[in-house]
Amino acid sequence: MRILLVGAGGVGGAITGIAARRPFFEAMVVADYDVVRAEKAVAAVGDPRFVAARVDAADEAAVRALLAEHRCDVLLNATDPRFVMPLFRAALAAGATYLDMAMSLSRPHPEQPYELTGVKLGDEQFELAGEWEERGQLALVGIGVEPGLSDVFARYAADHLFSSIEELGVRDGADLSVRGYDFAPSFSIWTTIEECLNPPVVWEADRGWFTTAPFSEPEVFDFPEGIGPVECVNVEHEEVLLMPRWVQARRVTFKYGLGEEFIGVLKTLHKLGLDRTTPVRVGGVEVSPRDVVAACLPDPAGLGELMSGKTCAGLWVRGTGKDGGPREVYLYHVVDNAWSMSEYGAQAVVWQTAINPVVALELLATGVWQGSGVLGPEAFDAVPFLDLLGAYGSPWGMREGG
Numbered sequence: 001m002r003i004l005l006v007g008a009g010g011v012g013g014a015i016t017g018i019a020a021r022r023p024f025f026e027a028m029v030v031a032d033y034d035v036v037r038a039e040k041a042v043a044a045v046g047d048p049r050f051v052a053a054r055v056d057a058a059d060e061a062a063v064r065a066l067l068a069e070h071r072c073d074v075l076l077n078a079t080d081p082r083f084v085m086p087l088f089r090a091a092l093a094a095g096a097t098y099l100d101m102a103m104s105l106s107r108p109h110p111e112q113p114y115e116l117t118g119v120k121l122g123d124e125q126f127e128l129a130g131e132w133e134e135r136g137q138l139a140l141v142g143i144g145v146e147p148g149l150s151d152v153f154a155r156y157a158a159d160h161l162f163s164s165i166e167e168l169g170v171r172d173g174a175d176l177s178v179r180g181y182d183f184a185p186s187f188s189i190w191t192t193i194e195e196c197l198n199p200p201v202v203w204e205a206d207r208g209w210f211t212t213a214p215f216s217e218p219e220v221f222d223f224p225e226g227i228g229p230v231e232c233v234n235v236e237h238e239e240v241l242l243m244p245r246w247v248q249a250r251r252v253t254f255k256y257g258l259g260e261e262f263i264g265v266l267k268t269l270h271k272l273g274l275d276r277t278t279p280v281r282v283g284g285v286e287v288s289p290r291d292v293v294a295a296c297l298p299d300p301a302g303l304g305e306l307m308s309g310k311t312c313a314g315l316w317v318r319g320t321g322k323d324g325g326p327r328e329v330y331l332y333h334v335v336d337n338a339w340s341m342s343e344y345g346a347q348a349v350v351w352q353t354a355i356n357p358v359v360a361l362e363l364l365a366t367g368v369w370q371g372s373g374v375l376g377p378e379a380f381d382a383v384p385f386l387d388l389l390g391a392y393g394s395p396w397g398m399r400e401g402g
Contacts, residue, residue, distance in 0.1 A: 001025040001365040004067055004096075006057050006087055007078030008032035008041040009188075010300055011101065011144075014346040014354035015078060018392070020045040022358065024365040029070045031055040044345075057083035063090035073097060074364075076357055080191055081105050085124055088139065092132060097364065099357050101144030102191065103238050106198055113199050114213045120201065121241050125374050133373035140360060140369075142376050145313045145333070146172055146254075147238035148356040149377075149389075149396075153315040153331040154239075154247045156382035161329060165249040165319035170239045171330070173223045173230035173257030174311035176337060176348065178303050183265060190294045193275045196258065196266050200234035203244045203252040215263055219255065223312045224399055225334045230257035246378035249319075269293060304347030307337045311348045316402050328402040335394065343393075359388050 001024065005012055008030050016030055028050050032038040035054035042052045055066050057079045063086070067075065075091040077084065077100040084104045091098035103122035110118065125141055132139050142148055150170045158165060178184040185192055199211035215233040222229045232255035243252045258266075269275045274293050279286035314332030321327030337348035344351055360377070363369040369380045377385075386396055 001074055001361065002070060002072045003028045003074045003076055003361065004063075004070065004072040005030050005076045005078060006032070006055060006063065006083075008034070008038040008052075009078065010347070010350035011354050012078040013041045013044065014344065014351045015076070015358055016041045016045050016050060017344045017346060018351075018355055018358045019361075020047045020050070022362060024362045025049070027051070027070065027072075029053050029066065029072060031066060033057065058086050060086045060090040060093070063087060064094045067091070067094040067096055074099070074361065076361065077101070080188055081194065088125055088128070091139070092128065092135070092137065095135070095137065097137060098139040099143055099360060100141055101148065101353060101357060103141050103147070103241070105194070106236065108199050109211070114211055117201060117209050117211055120209065121236065121238050129374035136372045138364075138371050139374045140364070140371075140377070141374060142238045142242055143357050143360045144353045145356055146170065147242060147376070148353075149313055149333055150239050150315040150331075151242055151377035152382045152385050153396075154243045154249075154317075155378045155380070156386060157315070157317045157329070157331065158247045159382065161321065162317065162319045162327060163322055163324065165247070165317060167251040167253065167316075167318050168239075168243050168247065168249045169252075169316040169318075170237065170254040170314070171221045171223075171232055171257075171316050172255075172313050173221060173227060173232060174309060174349075175227045175230075176307055176309040176311055179306040179308070181298065181303075181306070183261075184298050184303060185262075185300060188294070188300065189297050190290055193266065193269065193290055193293070195235050195237060196256075197270050197275050198236040200236045200254070201240045202234065203240050205250045209241070215258075217253075217255070221255070221257065221316070223257070223314075224330070224332055224397065225310060225312070227310055227312055227334070231259070232257045233263070242376035243378055246376060300347070300350065304337065304341045304345070307341075307347050309348075310334050310336045311352060313352060318402065328400070330399045330402050331396065332399070333389075333394070333396045355389070355392060355394055359385055359392060362388060
């Protein structure tokens with residue numbers, strides 16, 4: 001397997017550190033618009049299988065040329081969602097397998113944004129599913145931590161724990177803090193704004209997909225391994241668009257533990273129009289307000305030394321167990337920032353995102369996972385993935401009772 005990794009930011013850098021410890025691939029080209037960043041990621045692993053390159057992720061022809069130049073048969077997208085479609089199309093045209101950790105962007109319904117879906121997350125990719133299948137190529141979409149690991153948990157729950165499922169509820173939370181900052185998101189603020197201010201999507205068997213207002217249905221969820229209770233709210237996320245395609249359930253939701261202060265900041269950005277991506281003219285320059293916000297905040301990848309605490313990604317499932325009785329479980333994965341920093345030099349949130357596509361790549365390289373078309377993680381056997389996750393030194397857990 002020869003891999004083109006596009007994006008050498010926090011997650012891309014963590015991917016190289018994790019992959020360098022595994023023997024399943026022949027080469028990995030680490031490409032970024034900022035070639036210095038790519039070179040830094042390659043230098044950090046000190047492995048001859050890795051080389052750096054410069055590429056504009058929006059330039060499909062340049063991406064195809066880079067795939068051909070290095071004879072890469074896989075493209076792993078570690079950029080933000082704005083670049084999903086050009087990279088997705090470039091991989092299709094080049095005959096390469098494609099993986100990403102976030103899907104094509106949504107657009108709210110123009111008239112009833114808090115009731116009806118418009119263009120949903122991933123719709124543009126699924127529109128091309130027939131072409132991928134006809135060519136015998138695989139696009140494995142949404143294979144980060146969220147989306148990704150919780151989707152694997154959904155497959156595992158359906159196959160091994162439940163005879164019928166009432167609700168698949170992704171619940172993510174953390175107790176992370178950043179020393180010296182009043183406000184410092186641990187993940188891309190560009191992506192966070194996109195997820196949190198768009199209308200959240202819910203799926204129900206008798207209604208299909210529908211939307212609600214941002215930050216709706218607040219609930220307090222008790223997270224494991226000492227994190228404790230965190231208030232979670234509905235957020236737009238890919239799991240709700242993926243799970244119902246392959247796993248039967250009466251309801252699918254995604255709730256994230258944002259906290260009152262974070263929600264307040266996001267609401268203020270929206271009120272001031274600073275969440276917009278359409279450029280505005282400032283003097284003689286046109287600039288996206290959201291890009292300005294991102295530029296004013298610290299790079300999440302560089303916060304690891306200042307961070308403390310744990311992050312948890314997981315799936316709460318309720319329904320009827322294999323024995324015919326009611327059952328409720330929480331399947332989860334926790335990463336302690338102190339451990340990820342000491343072991344990999346990567347902060348917990350980006351490291352937790354990065355490990356899952358590397359595990360998936362190894363399963364594809366060894367032929368354990370196979371398929372064609374545009375598929376989510378739910379379309380594959382969960383057990384080999386979860387076993388390999390443990391073999392990587394980062395086991396998952398299960399709590400009965402939710």
